[in-house]
Amino acid sequence: MSGTNRRRITSKELAKLAGVSSATISRAFSPDSRIGSATRDRILAVAREYGYQPNAIARSLNNQRSRLVALVVNAIGNPCEAEEQQLLVHRLQARQLLPILLCCADHSDRLQLMRLASTYQVDHVVIFSDMVSMQDAVDIFHTTRPIIVSFEPLENEDVSNIRIDGALGAGEIIDKIVGDGKKRFAYLSGTKSSWIDKLRRKWFADALARHGLSFEAEAFGDYSYDSGFKEAVLLLHRSKVDAIICGNDVMAIGARDAARRVLGKNTPEDIAIVGQDGIAMAAWDCNDLTTLSLDHVAFMDAVVEVIERHEAGDEGPHSITLACTPRWGSTA
Amino acid sequence: MSGTNRRRITSKELAKLAGVSSATISRAFSPDSRIGSATRDRILAVAREYGYQPNAIARSLNNQRSRLVALVVNAIGNPCEAEEQQLLVHRLQARQLLPILLCCADHSDRLQLMRLASTYQVDHVVIFSDMVSMQDAVDIFHTTRPIIVSFEPLENEDVSNIRIDGALGAGEIIDKIVGDGKKRFAYLSGTKSSWIDKLRRKWFADALARHGLSFEAEAFGDYSYDSGFKEAVLLLHRSKVDAIICGNDVMAIGARDAARRVLGKNTPEDIAIVGQDGIAMAAWDCNDLTTLSLDHVAFMDAVVEVIERHEAGDEGPHSITLACTPRWGSTA
DNA sequence: TAGTGTTGTGCAAACGATTACACAAACGCA
DNA sequence: TGCGTTTGTGTAATCGTTTGCACAACACTA
Numbered sequence: 001m002s003g004t005n006r007r008r009i010t011s012k013e014l015a016k017l018a019g020v021s022s023a024t025i026s027r028a029f030s031p032d033s034r035i036g037s038a039t040r041d042r043i044l045a046v047a048r049e050y051g052y053q054p055n056a057i058a059r060s061l062n063n064q065r066s067r068l069v070a071l072v073v074n075a076i077g078n079p080c081e082a083e084e085q086q087l088l089v090h091r092l093q094a095r096q097l098l099p100i101l102l103c104c105a106d107h108s109d110r111l112q113l114m115r116l117a118s119t120y121q122v123d124h125v126v127i128f129s130d131m132v133s134m135q136d137a138v139d140i141f142h143t144t145r146p147i148i149v150s151f152e153p154l155e156n157e158d159v160s161n162i163r164i165d166g167a168l169g170a171g172e173i174i175d176k177i178v179g180d181g182k183k184r185f186a187y188l189s190g191t192k193s194s195w196i197d198k199l200r201r202k203w204f205a206d207a208l209a210r211h212g213l214s215f216e217a218e219a220f221g222d223y224s225y226d227s228g229f230k231e232a233v234l235l236l237h238r239s240k241v242d243a244i245i246c247g248n249d250v251m252a253i254g255a256r257d258a259a260r261r262v263l264g265k266n267t268p269e270d271i272a273i274v275g276q277d278g279i280a281m282a283a284w285d286c287n288d289l290t291t292l293s294l295d296h297v298a299f300m301d302a303v304v305e306v307i308e309r310h311e312a313g314d315e316g317p318h319s320i321t322l323a324c325t326p327r328w329g330s331t332a
Numbered sequence: 333m334s335g336t337n338r339r340r341i342t343s344k345e346l347a348k349l350a351g352v353s354s355a356t357i358s359r360a361f362s363p364d365s366r367i368g369s370a371t372r373d374r375i376l377a378v379a380r381e382y383g384y385q386p387n388a389i390a391r392s393l394n395n396q397r398s399r400l401v402a403l404v405v406n407a408i409g410n411p412c413e414a415e416e417q418q419l420l421v422h423r424l425q426a427r428q429l430l431p432i433l434l435c436c437a438d439h440s441d442r443l444q445l446m447r448l449a450s451t452y453q454v455d456h457v458v459i460f461s462d463m464v465s466m467q468d469a470v471d472i473f474h475t476t477r478p479i480i481v482s483f484e485p486l487e488n489e490d491v492s493n494i495r496i497d498g499a500l501g502a503g504e505i506i507d508k509i510v511g512d513g514k515k516r517f518a519y520l521s522g523t524k525s526s527w528i529d530k531l532r533r534k535w536f537a538d539a540l541a542r543h544g545l546s547f548e549a550e551a552f553g554d555y556s557y558d559s560g561f562k563e564a565v566l567l568l569h570r571s572k573v574d575a576i577i578c579g580n581d582v583m584a585i586g587a588r589d590a591a592r593r594v595l596g597k598n599t600p601e602d603i604a605i606v607g608q609d610g611i612a613m614a615a616w617d618c619n620d621l622t623t624l625s626l627d628h629v630a631f632m633d634a635v636v637e638v639i640e641r642h643e644a645g646d647e648g649p650h651s652i653t654l655a656c657t658p659r660w661g662s663t664a
Numbered sequence: 665t666a667g668t669g670t671t672g673t674g675c676a677a678a679c680g681a682t683t684a685c686a687c688a689a690a691c692g693c694a
Numbered sequence: 695t696g697c698g699t700t701t702g703t704g705t706a707a708t709c710g711t712t713t714g715c716a717c718a719a720c721a722c723t724a
Contacts (some may be wrong), residue, residue: 020703023682024704034703068432075418099433344710354706390709390712393709394710500706
């Protein structure tokens with residue numbers, strides 16, 4: 001049991017040791033199957049002694065269920081995704097499902113990566129990344145119904161989705177800032193290409209429109225602190241805005257630091273700064289960010305609920321909508 | 333090709349369609365195997381047409397290599413681990429290895445989780461978590477030689493390891509702080525049980541000893557901002573320390589906020605605060621933390637190097653040591 | 665032209681489990 | 695006692711690949 005035995009013992013070998021057939025070994029490890037309880041106990045004892053565990057690969061081949069889940073994400077380093085992934089991974093583990101992580105950073109070949117994962121016959125696929133197209137996901141994982149995290153109703157009826165809607169929350173935030181006397185807004189995007197980012201921007205743009213306002217300036221970062229900092233400096237040098245809505249919290253913190261350090265502007269008096277995501281860090285004393293926040297726990301609960309329905313055989317497609325709500329901090 | 337076909341086509345079926353045997357299909361997908369290039373091209377064309385990809389589960393069963401890697405971590409939410417994992421996942425993906433994430437947060441049954449992963453016949457195991465004992469890891473993954481990230485030379489000769497040594501760097505930091513006139517030090521631990529934390533503490537304690545000093549106070553958090561904040565408040569209320577060494581950067585930021593907000597003490601004049609890890613956030617303008625920093629890129633390069641040696645058949649065990657160096661910020 | 669490689673392909677046996685089917689033993693009941 | 699049911703176990707097929715072996719076709723060489 002202790003020490004390294006290079007080879008793992010197989011059910012057939014264990015069968016010989018326990019004086020039964022390999023079928024009986026298998027039954028000893030399946031909770032509800034016809035087997036004498038004395039036999040099962042004996043087998044489990046012998047199995048423990050020799051460190052036997054059924055080979056999940058062989059089992060998957062036979063069952064046609066791998067109990068693997070592909071998680072397609074942009075980046076782990078991004079705190080927002082990290083928080084969500086943490087929650088999701090725990091929920092999966094509790095259900096004896098193992099997550100395979102696919103990280104779609106810019107340089108990697110996302111499609112090839114997804115194809116590779118799909119050859120492992122994953123039982124479920126959760127797409128968090130807005131860098132892969134829905135159609136690609138459906139094509140590549142054509143045996144599982146993917147679960148897509150989206151920000152608008154989907155026209156494709158082959159995917160289940162979790163939809164996130166921040167229109168109302170964005171409205172509340174804009175109302176407050178306009179009420180405080182700010183008039184000149186800028187939007188600092190997370191990426192140029194992301195359709196998620198475009199939608200988030202639209203929530204705020206629509207809210208501004210109701211006040212007869214619109215974004216006077218735009219900038220594009222990459223969701224990182226550094227890009228938030230740099231773009232905010234450029235933005236504030238070239239236009240006289242008094243409010244910046246940022247694509248995520250991390251960029252908002254960067255923008256806040258830039259305003260304070262480079263231009264000597266304080267929040268919320270001189271300039272209002274708003275984030276999006278509602279990561280834990282936003283609530284830290286040194287940040288205390290006003291942000292359009294998503295309840296990550298509810299979010300991941302929703303994902304797991306859809307997974308469970310799929311597991312139960314009800315492939316839907318299912319759709320769940322979650323609303324974002326403001327977190328009021330001292331930056332706006 | 334587009335649209336959802338529930339069932340995946342098998343090599344035998346494709347063989348029929350292409351007018352060859354399934355063995356030939358297999359050979360078409362193995363880079364160097366005896367097969368006519370005309371046949372291969374034809375098969376690949378037909379395969380593309382029907383969306384065929386060899387089943388990795390079946391292949392793994394036959395090959396005895398799954399190309400799966402188990403990553404045993406404490407938590408993804410922790411920025412330090414997230415940064416490292418991000419780097420590692422990319423490197424694995426580039427080598428067509430897929431990571432399975434095992435998250436050892438407090439409540440989950442770590443051993444059962446590792447046993448589950450081991451049934452998937454993972455080719456490699458990387459243990460980042462100090463919540464699992466080395467012996468458990470070796471026992472459970474007895475067919476692969478685990479790679480352990482450790483902070484001291486290991487006596488167990490069955491594991492490869494990456495050893496992290498911060499003794500020198502800690503010395504530099506302590507020298508500087510003592511040189512600045514500070515005399516009363518506290519250590520704010522990440523956890524009570526972690527042996528990693530104990531070793532990190534020792535680096536600083538040894539350095540203090542060379543100045544004839546020692547830690548006057550201790551506190552225990554859980555590596556989170558909130559715990560850093562809370563414990564620092566308690567610590568500063570019950571003792572008159574003028575320097576706090578923290579178990580990680582996030583706690584250091586919490587402690588800094590607590591000192592500033594609750595007690596009105598500024599760094600580095602009133603109190604010196606030091607972190608450990610060297611996460612990206614430490615360098616943000618709003619933090620500018622002095623911290624004992626590890627080069628995460630070099631760290632993950634080392635992990636991958638060991639994996640590659642194992643893949644090449646040289647199971648070592650291998651050991652690589654990395655040193656931590658100070659990052660000088662404005663908090664100490 | 666016969667002899668020797670070399671190439672390309674198919675057959676069939678693994679890989680390590682699960683499970684439908686068959687069958688013997690044990691049991692319940694009239 | 696005899697029949698029907700339940701219980702426990704074994705046999706063998708199956709899941710979808712890979713690969714050693716055999717063999718035919720072809721290309722060289724002498």
